[in-house]
Amino acid sequence: MNVELPQQQPLQPRLLPRVPNSMKEGNVGLYLPSVVTLGAPAAQPESLDVLQQPLVQRMKDDFVDRICLVGGEDRRPQIRDRIRQHMQQIRDFYGGLQDQDEEVITEDMLTKVCTLVCMLEQSNEVSRIILHRIGLGGLVFSMRDMFMLENQIPLFLITFVAENHRVLLREHLSAQVYGDNSLVDLPWADELESMPFHYLEAAYLVYVSRLPGLNQQAIGPNQQAGAPNQQAGVPNLVHDLRFRPNRSATSLVRKGIKFRRSTRCLRDIQFRPGCLSGVLELPFFCVTSDTKILFTNLIAYELSPNSYTDYCITSYVSFMKSLLETTDDVKLLREAHILSCMMANDEEVLDVFTSIETFGVYNNNLFRAVYARVRRHCASEMNTWYATFKSAYVLTPWKIVSLLAAIFVIGLYIVQTACAVLSLRK
Template identity: 30%
Template sequence: MAGAETSASGDSFNKLPSDCCIFTVPEKLRKSNNEAYRPRVVAIGPYHHDDPRLKPMEDHKLWYLKNFLQPNPNRHLKDYIRKVMSCEHEARKCYDKHIDLSPNEFTEMMLLDGIFVIQLFMMFSNYQSLLPGDRIFGKQMMLNDVHRDMALLENQMPFFIVQQLFEMASGTHQQPMPGLLELTCRFFRLEWAMESEVKHFVQVKHFVHAISLSFLPLVRKAPNGSNKEMKFTPSAMQLAAAGVKLEKCKSKRLLDIEFKNGALNIPSLALYDTTESFYRNIMAFEQCYCEKRYLTDYMDFMHHLVDTPSDAELLINKEIIENWLSNKEAVARVINALGEENIVSRDHYFYSLSEELNNHCSNHWNEWKATFKRDYCSSPWVVISVIAAVVLLLLTVTQTVCSVLSLK
């Protein structure tokens, strides 16, 4: 995992401290869909702290804090304030911009946001702990918006602050509590990744970082040693025309795409209304912070695989894409939008796979076989008709030969 100095978004990042991990989204990425990076209902951290649209949730944070302190008689508000204030300097270094807040203001913001996150995660994990009249869990749309906002790159706070507050609070509980990482995975629905990726999560910087770690492949491929530029992956329709079988594989890891024995096995990709915002922010984080851009490479691969609505329809029919959008046109639009304006390196994760698929499609024998199967083997009746025609042709040839021989 590289530091901020490896960012591709400009020379200005070279001057950032090595601890910097929370970024404002570069203009190049946000110009096509600025709203994908802006919170709707809640501000976490300083970048959207003064947004008047988000002020109503600030009162809710105070309510969460009040309820958080009640069952903890051994911990007082001043204890939490002291803890956060001791980390103020370290926390400020996590941001790529100067935070124009006094030490007291910064500490108050971090404390309110940290307790809000802890309360939110705990209630999401255990609905029996819901507070009566809670405005977030009382409305599914509000919960969906909060869930979306928590996964925005500009809407983050350092994970270590939340962790320290959580450890202070959990020490006062009689019953065993799930760890913060476990609660994080439950909230962002990453339970499937938690067990195998726990070794990576100990280094988590914030929640978008935690989500990005869940996409890491279990087996890392060797770096691409070729100096050749990567060829565009053929579209789904082109692959089908060349005889490639498009099949849904069982893996839940999006990067587990495999081409074997003429079949391209692809994990299912679910598309919802919030999908574009969700993936855009993870990719923005990869562009700013990560040396290996796994999700960016995946979306680039899918961007070329889904070139038109017809490609989208084919993948929907194969259950490779789980479509919760309006139609196939919307699917193609979202996937193509996610594939644009991304910086793709020569060390592309799917470089070798793209080479294999292009080589397969350039072999005319594969295309001929696919055409023959499609036109003449599409159903048992067509096969019977073809066989009958061949038999009839053979009989005709045989009869003609016999007639010629009898004349001699």
């Protein structure tokens, strides 16, 4: 039985969290930008390529001109005024900035929000600007920089420069999360107050929410779509093996468990027991070269103060890490259309999951019923016996072909022997 987590409200205005140094140790490249900075004004992370920054600044200037110069009109004054009207929210977002001049912050936010909008758009014109200024390598790494937790700006700022901001977000998030354009709507209302805190939180909401038009049917009576600041709780950090699968996908198959795709919401993990068999339903997941960076920062987001999540991302990754031990496990889930892999081979996909650090954190309440049912199924000797019998003796197309070939060979041998006996009698 899933236990509903208690609701909590933030005690103070939310601010952009900082990833603890203990999490960054040895993994700075996963948390800090290397090309495009979108974080706090005047912040220059040590991971930045200093020699490339003049080229990056020219690229940002090109983005500002592209967004602000429309039909011969310069929109900069109007955008600056709207940014000034929300200056306190911006200061709260970055945790202060009281010592910085308002005009400096305004100009910095103008540049960064125009940069973010162009990177979301990814039109041919934008791609030409990026390729001209920082090259193909810069294009690849600038896209990854958008996922860094500390490299975010207040997302509501994009409403000041892009009337079609919902379309831009929907199309970009659909490509990043699902690898296609199947996302038909965003999981938040079309109101300024309802917008996610930043882009990374927007990606989080798409991953954990059940959305219309994506076969997002409910699969459990007690499972509800959650969102930041709606559900909260302290994860169970005790490694209770009764509620951990600790079995790879291939070993579960040997226990008579099949795999089937559920929905695209990472909460939708369900085990459906049957007579001597069972079905483990897992959500669709697209694995790309950016998955490690994205999920490393999503986990950092979940573990940060004032995120108020139910640790769905961290719990999902922990669940998948237990299922994927070898490339055979990856192949099994890929052939079940659960994993969509945009990598060179299954070994790279396995490396992505094994390299994502969850720090031993998971929410037992989230998948407790699944763990318990899988454990109960695997503990049944009858289920194990039936699965072994079915694997060894039940005919499959290849076994039928082999049997027919064997019968044919034996028939030829009998005919040959009969002909030899008859020839001896003559």
